[in-house]
Amino acid sequence: MINAPELVLTGGTVHTPAGPVNADVAVRDGRIIGIGNYPDAARRVDCTGLDILPGVIDSQVHFREPGLEHKEDLESGSRAAVMGGITAVFEMPNTSPNTDSMMRVHDKLERAHHRMFCDHAFYVGATNENAPDLAELERIPGTAGVKIFMGASTGSLLVAEDEALARVLASGTRRVAIHAEDEARMNARKDFRVEGDPASHPVWRDDESAMLATRRILKLARAARRPVHILHVTTPAELEVIAQHRDVATCEVTPQHLTLEAEDAYPRLGTYAQMNPPIRSAAHVAGLWHWLQQGVPDVIGSDHAPHTIEEKAKPYPASPSGMPGVQTLLPLMLDHVLNGRMTLARLIDMTSAGVQRVFGLVGKGRIAVGYDADFTIVDMKGRFTVTQDWLESRCGWSPYTGMELQGRVVGTIIRGHTAMWEGQLANQALGEPLRFAGAL
Numbered sequence: 044m045i046n047a048p049e050l051v052l053t054g055g056t057v058h059t060p061a062g063p064v065n066a067d068v069a070v071r072d073g074r075i076i077g078i079g080n081y082p083d084a085a086r087r088v089d090c091t092g093l094d095i096l097p098g099v100i101d102s103q104v105h106f107r108e109p110g111l112e113h114k115e116d117l118e119s120g121s122r123a124a125v126m127g128g129i130t131a132v133f134e135m136p137n138t139s140p141n142t143d144s145m146m147r148v149h150d151k152l153e154r155a156h157h158r159m160f161c162d163h164a165f166y167v168g169a170t171n172e173n174a175p176d177l178a179e180l181e182r183i184p185g186t187a188g189v190k191i192f193m194g195a196s197t198g199s200l201l202v203a204e205d206e207a208l209a210r211v212l213a214s215g216t217r218r219v220a221i222h223a224e225d226e227a228r229m230n231a232r233k234d235f236r237v238e239g240d241p242a243s244h245p246v247w248r249d250d251e252s253a254m255l256a257t258r259r260i261l262k263l264a265r266a267a268r269r270p271v272h273i274l275h276v277t278t279p280a281e282l283e284v285i286a287q288h289r290d291v292a293t294c295e296v297t298p299q300h301l302t303l304e305a306e307d308a309y310p311r312l313g314t315y316a317q318m319n320p321p322i323r324s325a326a327h328v329a330g331l332w333h334w335l336q337q338g339v340p341d342v343i344g345s346d347h348a349p350h351t352i353e354e355k356a357k358p359y360p361a362s363p364s365g366m367p368g369v370q371t372l373l374p375l376m377l378d379h380v381l382n383g384r385m386t387l388a389r390l391i392d393m394t395s396a397g398v399q400r401v402f403g404l405v406g407k408g409r410i411a412v413g414y415d416a417d418f419t420i421v422d423m424k425g426r427f428t429v430t431q432d433w434l435e436s437r438c439g440w441s442p443y444t445g446m447e448l449q450g451r452v453v454g455t456i457i458r459g460h461t462a463m464w465e466g467q468l469a470n471q472a473l474g475e476p477l478r479f480a481g482a483l
Contacts, residue, residue: 048076048084050459052418055090058097058391059410068095070416073458077412088461090420093453094387097395097410098130098417102187102402103220103274103295103344104369106132108154110139115349115437117151120369121159121474123347123435125462127370128419128452131161131407131477133187133344136168137200143168145180152185152476159474160462161455162407162417166190166220168200169211178215185476187402188217193256194224194248194319201226205263212267217481218293218402219264220272223256223281224248224320241359242309245321250278253320257281264291272401275300275346277320279330282339293341293401296331298375299368303442304328314355314362315442318348332384341401343393345372349438367436371429371443377421377450387423403480416459425451433466 048069056063057078069077069084106120117134124132134151136142142151142165151165164187167180177189191211192200202208203226212219229252237243257273261284264271273294276282285294299318304325308316316322334340348365355362373394380387399408406415429443455463462469 046071046076048081050086050088050416051081051084052088052090052095055093055095055420057095057410058387060396062388068410068418070459073416075410075412075414075416078410092422092424094421094423095410096391096419096421097408098415098457099128099373099394099419100131100398100407101129101345101347101369101372102133102342102398103135104132104347105135105137105349105365107138107349109150114351117155118158118472119435119437120347121161121163121472122468123367123370125160125455125457125468126433126435126466128373128421128455129161129369130417130419130455130457130462131163132369133164133166136166136190137192141168141170141200142166143170143173143200144176145183148180148183148186155474155476157472157474160469160472161474162457162477163474164477164479169202170200171202171207174207174210174214176214177211181215181217182482184478184482186482187477187479188220188481189215190220190222192222193260194222194226194229194252203227205259208260208263209267212263212269216269217479218270218272220274221260222275223253223260223273225252225255225259228252228255236360238360239358241314241317241362242305244317244359245305245323248319248321250280253278254280254284257284261285261288261292274344275320276331276340277323278327279334282331282334286334286337286339294339295342295344296335296340297344297346297368298372299346299366299442301328301331301335301379302375308442312442314357314359315366315440317359317362317364318346318366319364335385340393342397343372343376345369349436351438352440366442367438367440370435371441373419373421373452374427374429374448374450375443377423378448381423381449405478405480407477416456418454418456419452420454420456422451422453425449427451
């Protein structure tokens with residue numbers, strides 16, 4: 044057969060746009076060529092008893108290269124990604140130097156080429172100075188778009204004033220990712236930080252700092268007629284407001300804000316629970332789940348933001364904000380599925396098709412003929428414990444170490460190449476830049 048498949052996944056439950064089917068998936072030249080019965084192939088992978096999901100995409104990670112490689116780099120972060128079933132990532136611009144020019148975007152793309160195990164795209168960081176250039180920068184192939192930090196977080200990227208924000212939104216057309224915390228309010232509330240007490244972190248960076256920034260960016264986005272994507276939403280009130288602005292806004296929630304509760308996390312984890320925006324109360328977690336079940340959040344991203352154990356051991360507030368999460372995104376969310384908090388179909392949408400829809404990804408996000416052969420293969424009956432030796436991130440820790448989860452990642456296949464199978468990484472990194480409708 045001239046067009047015989049090079050790879051067939053057989054025996055598994057395949058999660059197609061029409062729903063789950065028991066069928067083979069045939070692959071040739073890195074793309075899906077059929078779903079059905081394919082008895083002949085150069086290579087067959089037995090997925091009996093397993094679920095074959097569209098490749099999971101993590102649309103918010105910080106892999107720290109260049110400049111902060113002691114925490115993480117593109118290679119180590121991508122190893123953690125594929126070990127956790129992630130086939131593609133969008134990497135953030137708050138590196139050292141910041142990713143805020145054409146030269147620095149190309150530098151990251153060159154660093155990533157066949158050093159990263161997963162496919163990838165890089166955000167351009169907005170600054171007060173580069174606003175006029177953003178329309179050009181967002182169209183560089185391999186860019187995920189523009190990222191705005193409205194409130195200071197890790198690094199020096201910051202666009203805090205409405206006039207500057209309006210200039211950024213006026214330059215370009217693609218959806219802009221937003222870290223929505225209000226810088227002025229947080230500066231005014233610094234005295235709410237209690238030395239040595241990370242539980243004061245959400246008191247300082249309170250609900251209102253998030254809501255103020257979200258309301259401001261929604262107003263500015265509507266005036267500019269520019270779509271925005273509000274990252275790591277932590278308050279139910281924000282989701283209620285975003286639901287009324289669907290013409291200009293999409294949004295993300297994270298596994299940690301759906302899992303960790305302040306009442307337990309800060310006493311148990313201390314500064315290891317510190318991130319921006321903060322881990323909040325059990326009532327906040329319940330509220331996020333309510334709005335997730337109402338269909339409001341569009342995607343789940345990990346906000347993987349590693350720091351070393353030595354850095355996190357500093358007393359609050361000298362300790363840096365952020366935690367690793369790319370490797371645990373899918374296991375945590377599968378556990379939530381199996382505990383009845385969401386359906387597998389909703390999880391698939393928020394980690395594959397939803398990402399494609401929000402960002403205009405080309406060839407990714409679903410198991411369908413013509414799409415890239417990206418698959419995340421999981422054992423829904425499998426149980427495992429998050430252990431130190433399983434973790435691939437250079438930072439060497441996780442807030443979930445010791446947690447037993449149901450739903451185990453078995454394999455990660457990217458464009459027909461097996462990047463990970465049963466805990467064994469491929470010998471070669473073959474990650475390629477992602478393609479977007481707005482940057483071709």
